[in-house]
Amino acid sequence: MSSSRPALRNDLLLRALCSQPTPRTPLWMMRQAGRYLPEYRTTRARAGSFLKLCMNPELACEVTLQPLERYRLDAAILFSDILTIPHAMNLGLEFEAGEGPKLDRPVRTAADVAALPTLDPEGELRYVMDAVRLIRRELAGQVPLIGFAGSPWTVGTYCVEGGSSKTFSHIKAMLYGDPRLLHSLLERLTRATIDYLNAQVEAGAQALMVFDTWGGALTPAAYAEFSLAYMQQIASAVRREADGRRVPLVLFTKGAGATTFAALARTGADALGVDWTTDLAEARRLVGPGIALQGNLDPSVLYAPPAAIRTEVARVLASYGRGHGHVFNLGHGIHPDVPPEHAAAMIEAVHELSPAYHE
């Protein structure tokens, strides 16, 4: 397979995620293919809905590549959603305008868990793998392609709640009242996620990221038992090599505290995502050498004028400090109402200011 693929011309991301030297700090943005871009909104309108856009490999490829045409970014990330797995499990996913995802058939009982089908990533989820293959071909070695999945806990919150939640009432009633049932669901999701990520690597993903968006809603004890333990299984089981090169794995728990960073560093992940509420110097101290960090500009900095954006980029670069193993990113997805020229100001600042930290 590797012989048919063009050589990677910009491997800064892969090197930085493996804590190897780079001449500057590579960068990409979470949700870089998204609503803040007018060209994305045009393609999405053409697709008819967010879900149809995810499920159409040609259009998913098109929006994946859009930010690379506009900005000097060091990675593409598969345009998809963390809810592809529950969708493929036939839980009845819909995205209602302005309301977020809804799952018509939430998982609440042992019978619901037992009824979950085993997925074939090249079956129900073939559209994802087709998108990965197409994007990888269209990228033609320009930058690496990141594949991803949600963490089992995070995906589980949607499965049990039937959508987004502020209080996580159903899944926490299960967590505290019937923990075995929740574990049985998380085991099913973990197996599906490992197969899904391995298939993405087989299809061409060159780095992997697991988004644990809601791990921060848990107590430290519940986080260890219901989120971290399953990300640990993923880190131990996913394929970490392709085309003779390391496929780095990034774990990102939003809202992680000090204990969480130390524990995530022991999972065997190559890199950790950091949101803006932890200083990178502190995170670096907590995880120790050999684990790269990805982050962590407050995405709301992009509401400020370009001069202020540059100041805050400088602050993030300085907080990581000298040395390799930093991938610049936002601390969360880019907000849909950010002016695209503000993202440009951030990107230019990283290009200009970061080489000094790699001399």
Next chain:
Amino acid sequence: MSSSRPALRNDLLLRALCSQPTPRTPLWMMRQAGRYLPEYRTTRARAGSFLKLCMNPELACEVTLQPLERYRLDAAILFSDILTIPHAMNLGLEFEAGEGPKLDRPVRTAADVAALPTLDPEGELRYVMDAVRLIRRELAGQVPLIGFAGSPWTVGTYCVEGGSSKTFSHIKAMLYGDPRLLHSLLERLTRATIDYLNAQVEAGAQALMVFDTWGGALTPAAYAEFSLAYMQQIASAVRREADGRRVPLVLFTKGAGATTFAALARTGADALGVDWTTDLAEARRLVGPGIALQGNLDPSVLYAPPAAIRTEVARVLASYGRGHGHVFNLGHGIHPDVPPEHAAAMIEAVHELSPAYHE
């Protein structure tokens, strides 16, 4: 004044907040007077709206006392809202059903800040002080009364955004793009908050709490400059003695991390609120001796059956461990859809299990 007030029959809260010995762990619940109680919903319907309920001292007193009739709690907390100050500043507060607060006239410019009136707590906010006086009289020394305010940063987010926000786009554009303007607003809010809290103590509040609900949305540097610094001013300036007794001050930043706890411990506050994402043992280590802790059961534990609630109460008590200076509470306000008997299970468990930690 003190001679006209009955002696306090249960001072466990005041002693625990001052890290003094108590025979068991005292407890109260954030939002203990609230929508989860059918008797509250009846009174609120009678008032006509949430805001009218806040502004009617007799009805505010009635709902403040309701949870004490039902449960063995060790404190009453004034029924009010953190937005009384912007309301009194004439920013046009309304609570729309299911949508949270809206402020018709948000503060976005230097002229907006300059136009903010100086408040007289016994003028525009007299209804709050009348409620404090009435509650204190009706309590007749049963338990102490807690007064409160929002932190300047947290109240400021509503003033600038014009309501609730997920991204804090306006106030963060101001924070990063025009920090002086934001400081001028926060200074005005801080002065008003100090006067407001002092007036509550004068009217009869026996402990004070400052709710920094949105401090956790800031980077560590921005938190220090725009939230902590103003809570520090409050801690230095508010009256801490009444009727010959210490009026303890509790600061609560939701989403606080390790650095935040260490910094809050140096403000001179008597106690810190802790949400459920930090282990109490860890928080205790971070703040050191002489600072009490208040928390931190995950409020969503109350969705689970009573037996599971008891297990989780035991876990929270054990995480604080032996010794004084712990006030049991939820890590955030009780959710409106929790069954009242589940709150009862929590309260009984604290009464039964906590004496062992005070022997």
